[in-house]
Amino acid sequence: MTAANYEQLPDDLPVPQDDGAAAHLPGTEMPSITLPATTGEAVDLSGVGHPRAVIYVYPRTGQPGVPLIDGWNDIPGARGCTPESMGFRDRYADLAALGVEVLGLSSQDSDYQAELAARLALPFPLLSDPSLVLADRLGLPTFTAGGERLYKRLTLVLNAGRVEHVFYPVFPPDAHAGEVVDWLRRAR
Secondary structure (H helix, E strand, O other), rough: OOOOOOOOOOOOOOOOOOOOOOOOOOOOOOOOOEEEEEEEEEEEEEOOOOOEEEEOOOOOOOOOOOOOOOOOHHOOOOOHHHHHHHHEEEEEEEEHHOOOOEEEEEEEHHHHHHHHHHHHHHOEEEOOOOOOHHHHHHHOEEEOOOOOOEEEEEEEEEEOOOOEEEOOOOOOOHHHHHHHHHHHHHHO
């Protein structure tokens, strides 16, 4: 069996469809939920997005030497968390120039997230929400794979503590950061 290359997407991934699970989010106030960040700090989500922040939410990243969940590539929207993070890293200067704070968020624990942040040299923090508190408080879409409840991929654009825009579903994830930058430039 060949090891997965988490930095590249297979050509035959299924495209996720919009099931309406994020339609209620625009205009929603971000709740006061404090999550650990890969910087070692705790981040209160109600305090981000002043004026703007992008929180890209993803199911789970792959880790070299650790096999994917069985059938991962067959789940629409599951594969691509590492390339998505790389895209936000590569477009970080554009986002910062727009005055936007960037955060990644998944249910993986802080140690797992810290390994990814270091390996990919991410210039922004990743947040860990292993209990999916944000999903429960905001009604974010989730799915179950490998016996775990995971976030479906989406991106929240926050403005003054409220959800201004939602990207859902996100596909392809490796081009998504550019889509966010383009939207933010138009929204200025």
